[in-house]
Amino acid sequence: MGGTTYNIRVPATSANIGPGFDVMGLSLSLYLDVTAHTTPTTAPSTSSSNITLAYTGTNSSGLPLDPESNLITRTALYVLSCLGHPRFPHPTTVHVDNRIPLGRGLGSSGAAVVAGVLLANAVAHLGLSQQRMLDYCLMIEHHPDNVAAALVGGFVASYLVDVDREGAPQSEAPVPPGSPAQPHGHPGVPPENIGHFLRLGCSPRIRAVAIIPQFELATAKARAALPPSYATKDVVFNLQRLAVLTTALGRETPDPWLIYRAMEDRVHQPYRMHLIPGLPEILATFNPDNTPGLLGICLSGAGPTILALAIDNFDEIAAKIRAVFDRQPDGGVQTVYKLLDIVSEGATCIETADED
Secondary structure: OOOOEEEEEEEEEEEOOEEEEEEEEEEEEEEEEEEEOOOOOOOOOOOOHHHHEEEEEOOOOOOOOOOOOOOOOOOOHHHHHHHOOOOOOOEEEEEEEOOOOOOOOOOOOEEEEHHHHHHHHOOOOOOOOOHHHHHHHHOOOOHHHHHHHHHHHEEEEEEOOOOOOOOOOEEEEEOOOOOOOOOOOOOOOOOOOEEEEEEEEOOOEEEEEEEEEEOOOOOHHHHHHHOOOOOHHHHHHHHHHHHHHHOOOOOOOOOHHHHHHHOOOOOHHHHHHHOOOOHHHHHHHHOOOOOEEEEEEEEEEOOOOOOOEOOOOOOHHHHHHHHHHHHHOOOOOOOOEEEEEEEOOOEEEEEEEOOO
């Protein structure tokens, strides 16, 4: 009997989109590709997990090749263990080609988690629904904005159910790996429907100008910069803009100033200014009047990538933003520019039976 090949593709994502902190995400045309090949055999495996792992791509340096440490395969093993499989059902080679920059606010870890869940679902023929796959994703990546957008594609709003308030036992709440409740790093079997999402409209005219500084910013560091509480006026400010933005981006003919004002934020970007040289000037300087084609600018996720939504003059917008980074002290900040589409298709898995 021949083996089977599974080709998994997961898009990068940009979370928050200004006022939508931990709520909204966009899936982008930059991908994590995983190719898994299973070989049915009765021969003993040399790996306790039944996996061999390899990487290519410029965004893969330093990632662990130990299946129980690597985020993709560790996630897959977690899902399998929850459903009665102590390891991969057949010897499996996993090849990863990652084009999503690490630690830049483009959803690299969320994409890896989604890929791991799809990998487990494929190799063990689990038949998980999209909603159930989201539950497993959220046990590892506790914020739904990135994983929901990566899983389903497009412009997505999402929330995580507060299971404690819903009356579920404390043990059924999502548990961080390695917590005292789960000493071996196993988050436990997820409750049903712990996260929900809604795909929103996004004009096909809108593209994403991504300016990617060449330094990493750990999500934990960016989140630690946030205050423990917020003034009511700042929360209201964000809620007002969030309500408008969810509809404004879906209009066939985008209104630049409506979107620009709706992408303003007082919840996370002001507190992360000091982590990204040039960000205050970028957010304060460019607008639809002085930068034709621009709709709005925000941090992508926790940063440091700057995301500019635009309908025209993409190269000129990128050049203006990059110039701000170039003139920062101590030689400036090196950046990479990518013009990305907002893609409607989320994570996919294509199965191919090998010829005998």
